[in-house]
Amino acid sequence: MKRPxxxxxxxxxxxxxxxxKITYGDALVxxxxxxxxxxxxxxEKTRKTCIRKGVISTGNPCPICxxxxxxxxxENVDLLKQFISPYTGEVISYQKTGVCQKQHKNILIAIKQAxxxxxIDMPVPFRKYDYQxxxxxxxxQEGLC
Numbered sequence: 001m002k003r004p005x006x007x008x009x010x011x012x013x014x015x016x017x018x019x020x021k022i023t024y025g026d027a028l029v030x031x032x033x034x035x036x037x038x039x040x041x042x043x044e045k046t047r048k049t050c051i052r053k054g055v056i057s058t059g060n061p062c063p064i065c066x067x068x069x070x071x072x073x074x075e076n077v078d079l080l081k082q083f084i085s086p087y088t089g090e091v092i093s094y095q096k097t098g099v100c101q102k103q104h105k106n107i108l109i110a111i112k113q114a115x116x117x118x119x120i121d122m123p124v125p126f127r128k129y130d131y132q133x134x135x136x137x138x139x140x141q142e143g144l145c
Contacts, residue, residue, distance in 0.1 A: 072103070
């Protein structure tokens with residue numbers, strides 16, 4: 001059975017719905033996910049894709065592939081922010097989130113598009129300069145350097 005195609009507006013409404021709260025609670029989409037694997041050590045990389053020819057081909061698909069209402073799109077900011085670290089502003093790796101490599105690539109593309117469109121703020125590193133190196137004749141003022 002092929003997956004139904006869900007539009008972005010439906011996905012945005014789903015993230016605010018009671019069904020989403022029941023399924024995920026206050027956790028991020030990827031936090032309750034745990035992939036089955038052989039042995040005690042998980043593989044370094046996640047699988048390449050969970051969906052082949054429109055059908056889920058694995059017994060335990062990644063968090064994005066298992067829920068058809070989670071659509072990766074630049075307008076779906078609430079979903080995309082779940083994959084961005086609140087401390088560094090960088091995208092969380094697929095080893096930590098457990099998403100397949102195909103969906104991780106789609107997450108990266110959607111986040112970059114959302115940043116280009118202004119839906120998500122771009123992380124800009126703060127740099128502190130010592131202006132005395134560039135302007136040796138400048139007097140030190142309080143609170144500027």
